[in-house]
Amino acid sequence: MSAPDALLEVRGLGKTFQERRGWPVPKTVAVRAIDSVSFDVARGEALGIVGESGCGKSTVARACLRLVAPDAGSVRFDGVDVTAASSSALRVLRRRMQIVFQDPASALDPRQRIADAIGEPIRVHGIARGSAVEAAVVRLLDEVGLPAAAARRYPHEFSGGQRQRIGIARALALGPDLVFADEPVSALDVSVQAQILVLLDQLRARRHLAFVFISHDLGVVRHFCQRVAVMYLGRLVEEGPVPQIFEAPLHPYTRLLKASSPIPDPERAVAQQLQEGEPPSPVNPPSGCHFHPRCPHAMAHCSSVVPPLVEVAPGRRVACHLYPAAAPTGVV
Amino acid sequence: MSVATARSEARADDAAESPALVVEGLTTSIRIERHWFDAVRDVSFDVHRRETLALVGESGCGKSLTALSVMGLLPAGVGRVTRGRIVVDGVEMTGASDAQVQAMRGDRIGMVFQEPMTSLNPVLPVGYQIAESLVEHRGMGNREARLRALELMELVRIPAAAERLDAYPHQFSGGMRQRVMIAIALACAPKVLIADEPTTALDVTIQAQVLALLADLQRREGLAVLLITHNLGVVASVADRVMVMYGGDVVETAPVDEFFRRPTHPYSEALLAAMPRVDRSSDSLAPIPGQVPGLPELPSGCRFQSRCALRVARCAERPPLAALADAPTHGVRCWVRAPETP
Numbered sequence: 001m002s003a004p005d006a007l008l009e010v011r012g013l014g015k016t017f018q019e020r021r022g023w024p025v026p027k028t029v030a031v032r033a034i035d036s037v038s039f040d041v042a043r044g045e046a047l048g049i050v051g052e053s054g055c056g057k058s059t060v061a062r063a064c065l066r067l068v069a070p071d072a073g074s075v076r077f078d079g080v081d082v083t084a085a086s087s088s089a090l091r092v093l094r095r096r097m098q099i100v101f102q103d104p105a106s107a108l109d110p111r112q113r114i115a116d117a118i119g120e121p122i123r124v125h126g127i128a129r130g131s132a133v134e135a136a137v138v139r140l141l142d143e144v145g146l147p148a149a150a151a152r153r154y155p156h157e158f159s160g161g162q163r164q165r166i167g168i169a170r171a172l173a174l175g176p177d178l179v180f181a182d183e184p185v186s187a188l189d190v191s192v193q194a195q196i197l198v199l200l201d202q203l204r205a206r207r208h209l210a211f212v213f214i215s216h217d218l219g220v221v222r223h224f225c226q227r228v229a230v231m232y233l234g235r236l237v238e239e240g241p242v243p244q245i246f247e248a249p250l251h252p253y254t255r256l257l258k259a260s261s262p263i264p265d266p267e268r269a270v271a272q273q274l275q276e277g278e279p280p281s282p283v284n285p286p287s288g289c290h291f292h293p294r295c296p297h298a299m300a301h302c303s304s305v306v307p308p309l310v311e312v313a314p315g316r317r318v319a320c321h322l323y324p325a326a327a328p329t330g331v332v
Numbered sequence: 333m334s335v336a337t338a339r340s341e342a343r344a345d346d347a348a349e350s351p352a353l354v355v356e357g358l359t360t361s362i363r364i365e366r367h368w369f370d371a372v373r374d375v376s377f378d379v380h381r382r383e384t385l386a387l388v389g390e391s392g393c394g395k396s397l398t399a400l401s402v403m404g405l406l407p408a409g410v411g412r413v414t415r416g417r418i419v420v421d422g423v424e425m426t427g428a429s430d431a432q433v434q435a436m437r438g439d440r441i442g443m444v445f446q447e448p449m450t451s452l453n454p455v456l457p458v459g460y461q462i463a464e465s466l467v468e469h470r471g472m473g474n475r476e477a478r479l480r481a482l483e484l485m486e487l488v489r490i491p492a493a494a495e496r497l498d499a500y501p502h503q504f505s506g507g508m509r510q511r512v513m514i515a516i517a518l519a520c521a522p523k524v525l526i527a528d529e530p531t532t533a534l535d536v537t538i539q540a541q542v543l544a545l546l547a548d549l550q551r552r553e554g555l556a557v558l559l560i561t562h563n564l565g566v567v568a569s570v571a572d573r574v575m576v577m578y579g580g581d582v583v584e585t586a587p588v589d590e591f592f593r594r595p596t597h598p599y600s601e602a603l604l605a606a607m608p609r610v611d612r613s614s615d616s617l618a619p620i621p622g623q624v625p626g627l628p629e630l631p632s633g634c635r636f637q638s639r640c641a642l643r644v645a646r647c648a649e650r651p652p653l654a655a656l657a658d659a660p661t662h663g664v665r666c667w668v669r670a671p672e673t674p
Contacts, residue, residue: 052535053506159623189390189562194606194619216535223608223617243613260540261610262565266588268611269569270540278505279535 006040007078007178007210008064008097013037014072015056015063019283031283033059035234036073038309041178046204046211048225048242050218050257054282056234057214061180064212065097066090077178095125098171102183104163108155114141114166115151121173140169144199161192165199172203178210185220197224218261222246227315230254233282233290236309240316250318252295289321297322350422351378352523352556353402353441358416360394360401362627363409369627370414372397373580379524379556386559386571386588390603392624394580395560399526402558403443404433421523439469442517446529448509452501458512459485459497465519484515488545507538511545518549525550528560543570564607568592576600579624579635582653586662596656596664599636634666642668 015034020026034056041047049057063070066082075082077093085093101107108117118140119133128136138148144165155163164184171179181200185193197220203209215221221228222242229239230251238251249255262270279294280286286293292302302321309317310325360372372394379385387395400406401413404425418425421440425433437443445451453461462484463477472480478497485493488511501509510530517525527546531539547570550557561567567574567588574591576584576599584597595601605618622639631637637647646667653663654670664670 052537161623189624190564190603191390191606191620192623194608194617195621197608197617198619217608218536218610219608222610223614246610246613256537258610260536262536262539262563262569263609263611264564264568264592264604264607265611266568266592270543270565278507279537 005042007043007045008041008212009076010040010060010064010073011038011075012073013060013063013070013075015059015068015070021283029283032234032285033282034063034070037231037234037236038073039229039236039239041210041212043177043210044204044208045227046213046225048213048215048221048228049231050215050221050228051231052216052257052279054233054279055231056282057231058182060231061099061182061212061214065094065099065180067099091125095174096177097180098174098176098178099180099182100164100167100171100184102186104160104167105155107167108163110155112154113151114153114155117155117166118151118170118173121170125174127174136173137169140172143172143203144169159192160188161195164188164196168196168199168203172207176209178212180212180214182214183216184213186215186217193220200224218246218257230257233280233285235290235319236317237291237320238316238318239309240313240318244313244316250312250316250323251291251320252297252322253291256294289319349381351380352421353379353558354417354419355398355402356417356419358398358401358418359414360397360406360411361414362397362411364628367628368414369630371411371580371627372401375416375577375582377575377582377585379558381523381554381556382550383573384550384557384559384571385573385575386561386567387575387577388561388564388567389577390562390624392579392627393577395577396528397580398577399443399528399558399560403437403441403526404428404430405437435469438465438517438522439520440522441524441526442520442522444510444513444517444525444527444530446532448506448513448533449501451513452509454501457498457500458504462512462515462519465516469520480519481515484519485512487518487549488512488515490515505538506534507542510534510542514542514545514549518553521553522555524556524558526558526560529562530559531566532561532563539566546570564604576603579630580627581635581650581665582663583636583665584663585653586659590659590662596662596669597636597666598640598642598669602639642666644668 013034014036017031017033019029019031021029037060049060051057062068064075070083077097082093115137118137122128122133122136137151141148141150146165185196188196213225225242228242228245230237232253238254249258260270288303288305289307292298299321307319307321309319311317312323356376358372358375359370361368362371375398377385387398389395402418406412420436459478459481462481466472466477466480482493482497490496490508490511531542534542559571571588573587575582578599584600595604602620606620608614608617620639625638633648633650637643644667651665651667653665656662656664656670
């Protein structure tokens, strides 16, 4: 990995949440949300992060932006250490790294007009003042396919798809180089989802934007991303270029995910195994390889030895005892 | 032979019996402020034993309202069935009293909803909730109902069922909660199961398990299943027949193989073209322009005309659901695509 033109470099990122659980006497339990996650994102590239609920994919985005403080590892953005940045340095960094959330209805203030929702970051960061802010808002609205009149209206007057366009316009307001998109189309109907994906495709090309695109939908990731990282219970289990991962997934979990994703073709019904594999709780993950209790290829040492994430082919990494490293390289 | 053909042949014997669920000319109206709008227009279908009919469409197309109408669960004062007949297992539901409908619901017809956490009572043990309908509908004693609840939990493959009979819903994962819901729906051995987005809130690997469980139970219990979903991938995996709805109208209906081989209504076709697929790289997606109009703004003729690329003058008039000339079981509601019918 470690491409010379990497915009975002994440190394050994970790985050453990302390949670109070139980009744009547609550106990503090440690939930390891992300565990030694490393990846790069190049300029203008879309990296997909896929995995099921609780795998830590949203926490990765939040930790990279320091919306939650990571407790291990480092994040470098364009050569600058994000994890160690002072609050003023962080302010500057955040102009260039933005986030779009799944549910724009809850990410927008219901009492704030669209002009203010989009204009606020422009004013706060001192990019424009007075009427120049309005002009910038209108330009942004136009860029995401909304009329100028939208600026005077409130979030509830828009449909889900339009609200997501507003969320995107706000993320673009500061001219970022990298956008974290956390399930940006998951709450939308298929017809509207395609509109937003096409818009994001255009923005990526026109602005040379990089994306960390978080989704549970493999079809959406296959369409939008160039590379994909698969997470399971806080760890990265496989990473590589989209065509290879989708055509020939290596990790047994990636294969299960792909086989379980429904395809609109009755000749290829989803693999309906009556296997009882339930994703284990992140509070108490299985030892060794977290996937071993559900894995059809589990071997004796899978329950005791954590498989390292190793490069098995150029640009392809997998963490599984079935695949020995291609050759010893300087991979992190 | 395809999977779907195998599925439909497996139920060929059952087609001779009268269908477990018949819906004829169902029209359901919804009140918005002071006006009533038809949110479901003249919908007809039947579902046989061991058969799965999928009702597909996007938000607001009327698919869930159709299910609620069949269950007699429309919110009073806001929704009402204005026309049509519903017959469940040979019993006419139309014009039945509330008490009669209630006696049917949970007994001959079971329902599974999208979000099990909001359908289950958080302060009652799951075993109690499964046993409840047996006490209510079958007059079982508590002890007997509890034993049957345990059998049902084993039937839906909840591991360590005996130990979890007295556990509460929050102690279960999403997939296990949905299994509890299925156990409740099947408690009285209904003939018809209505599943409204049963796997939408679940992760894909758990979705695959729940779909497999439903298919297995359907075979064993001979259920007629009405599956409501927005996911065409799920439809292709489990349905025998498909009905696509848009703006309260059924716009296309066909056996599942036939539907995916040649989706014919412009909306069905557009929906498939807008869907990114996991099994092939899609460089260009074709989004459907605009959005689903709100109920008061829906055009009166063909509901899809405002977003349709094939629109002609005649679309101001409502097209009939007409069978294609070469496929009598494939119905399409479109003047352009199904023109040769009166």
